[in-house]
Amino acid sequence: EPALGLGWAYFVNNGPYSDFIKEYVDEEEIGTCVGFQALLNMLTKKLKGLRATGMAAVSCACHQLFRGLGLGDLQKGERQCNMDYLFTSSIAGCGLKLVTISYDVGCQWFKKFWDRVQHLPVALEFSLPFMTIHSLVPKFHLQSHVEACHSAFSFNFFRGRGRTDGEGVERNWDGLNGQAPSTSEMLPGGRWDTLDDCCGWANWRKTMGLGAYPLL
Numbered sequence: 569e570p571a572l573g574l575g576w577a578y579f580v581n582n583g584p585y586s587d588f589i590k591e592y593v594d595e596e597e598i599g600t601c602v603g604f605q606a607l608l609n610m611l612t613k614k615l616k617g618l619r620a621t622g623m624a625a626v627s628c629a630c631h632q633l634f635r636g637l638g639l640g641d642l643q644k645g646e647r648q649c650n651m652d653y654l655f656t657s658s659i660a661g662c663g664l665k666l667v668t669i670s671y672d673v674g675c676q677w678f679k680k681f682w683d684r685v686q687h688l689p690v691a692l693e694f695s696l697p698f699m700t701i702h703s704l705v706p707k708f709h710l711q712s713h714v715e716a717c718h719s720a721f722s723f724n725f726f727r728g729r730g731r732t733d734g735e736g737v738e739r740n741w742d743g744l745n746g747q748a749p750s751t752s753e754m755l756p757g758g759r760w761d762t763l764d765d766c767c768g769w770a771n772w773r774k775t776m777g778l779g780a781y782p783l784l
Contacts, residue, residue: 569755569756569757569758570757571756571757571758571760571761572757572761573761573764574757574760575637577636577637577764577767577768578625578634578635578636578637578638578639578763578764578767578768579637579639579640579760579763579764580637580638580639580640580653580654580657582640582641582756582760584689585640585641585653588649588653588688588689589643589649589650589653591649591687592647592649601673601675601676601713601714601717619641619756620641620642620643620756621642621643621644621645622641622642622645622646623639623640623641623642623763624639624640624642624646624650624651624654625638625639625654625737625740625744625767626638626639626654626655626657626658626659626737627736627737627740628736629668629670629706629732629734629735629736629737630732630736631736631774631778632736632737632739632740632770632774633771633774633775634740634767634770634771635658635659636658637657637658637660638654638655638657638658639654639763639764639767640653640654641756646673648676648677648684649684651671651677652681652684652685652688653688653692655669656685656688656692656693656696657692659699660691660692660694664699665698665699665700666699666700667699667700667701667702668701668702668703668704668726668729669701669702669703669704670704670705670706670723670732670734670735670736670737671703671704671705671706671737672705672706672709672738673705674703674704674705674721675703675705675713675717675720675721677703678703681701681703702726703721704721704722704723704726704729704734705717705721705722705734706723706733706734706735706737706738707722707723707724707733707734707735708733708735708738709735709738710722740770743766743770744763744766744767744770747762747763747766750762751763
């Protein structure tokens with residue numbers, strides 16, 4: 569079942585995305601944060617036979633708007649190769665010079681990010697060298713990390729970011745999780761189109777409501 573407009577809205581074009589992910593099928597994830605490693609072991613059980621084990625999304629941590637071309641299927645849990653592709657796809661060509669990432673496992677993911685960038689498709693890699701990128705951990709999630717992560721990845725200690733809790737990327741799942749029972753039964757094209765529509769509606773609702781929250 570083909571999608572009506574894959575790669576035109578929020579989900580990335582699955583062809584190039586899948587080709588990139590296939591290069592990392594046998595690569596093992598290495599984690600040094602004990603709290604994160606326990607979660608990874610739990611989330612990657614019973615994955616055989618599934619076309620997709622979930623989805624990943626990139627959104628604005630402050631305004632909770634989904635980023636275009638920032639959504640994609642997960643094949644074996646939330647792996648670094650998936651997030652590398654989706655993150656860079658969502659910011660490619662945006663023109664920003666400073667980017668702060670809010671990610672619950674940012675302590676692990678960002679360690680060798682710049683090394684992995686060299687293996688991304690050229691179209692995604694091109695704009696990154698002109699950016700300064702920092703990776704932090706959302707404030708609520710930070711307490712479950714080992715103590716060494718607490719100050720190094722805290723929003724409280726980065727200039728201009730201290731009052732941001734970074735949890736906006738997590739709150740977005742409240743609106744999408746309810747789609748799981750129906751979309752999990754769909755073929756890929758229908759599922760991608762449905763979730764594209766859900767993200768578009770969420771962004772529209774947020775945009776229409778910005779006038780009620782002038783401080784955002």
